[in-house]
Amino acid sequence: MSKSADVAAPKCAAQIWGNWRYHPCGNKAALRHTDEQDYCRTHYPPNVDERKRKREEERDLRWAVSRERDRRNARIRAAGLRALDDTFWAPWSGSTVAEEIRAALLVVEVDE
Numbered sequence: 597m598s599k600s601a602d603v604a605a606p607k608c609a610a611q612i613w614g615n616w617r618y619h620p621c622g623n624k625a626a627l628r629h630t631d632e633q634d635y636c637r638t639h640y641p642p643n644v645d646e647r648k649r650k651r652e653e654e655r656d657l658r659w660a661v662s663r664e665r666d667r668r669n670a671r672i673r674a675a676g677l678r679a680l681d682d683t684f685w686a687p688w689s690g691s692t693v694a695e696e697i698r699a700a701l702l703v704v705e706v707d708e
Contacts, residue, residue, distance in 0.1 A: 610639035 608621035625634030629641055637643060679699065 606634040608636040608639055609633035610635055612639070 606625040608623045608625050610621045611618045612621050621636060621639055623636035623638065626637050627640045628634050635641070
């Protein structure tokens, strides 16, 4: 019998969710954490925290872009509605609705 067969390699201490229950990870442990438990590289707590932080930053960036796009679209819609109101309430101005909307949209674009 070989020495490697006598001593089992340490397994990852993480409990993961799968098949409708928690079960041990089962990967070979590569790192020891400060809590004196062994973890694989996937479930090592600092690595998990880093991935979680990175995901949150990416999500926050996507939300910020989405919020800014929504605000910009709201300003454009408001400018377009003002242009329509001005055009329909002042028909003697001689300009068309399309010209008014284009002018309003250009003003909004420049303000940003």
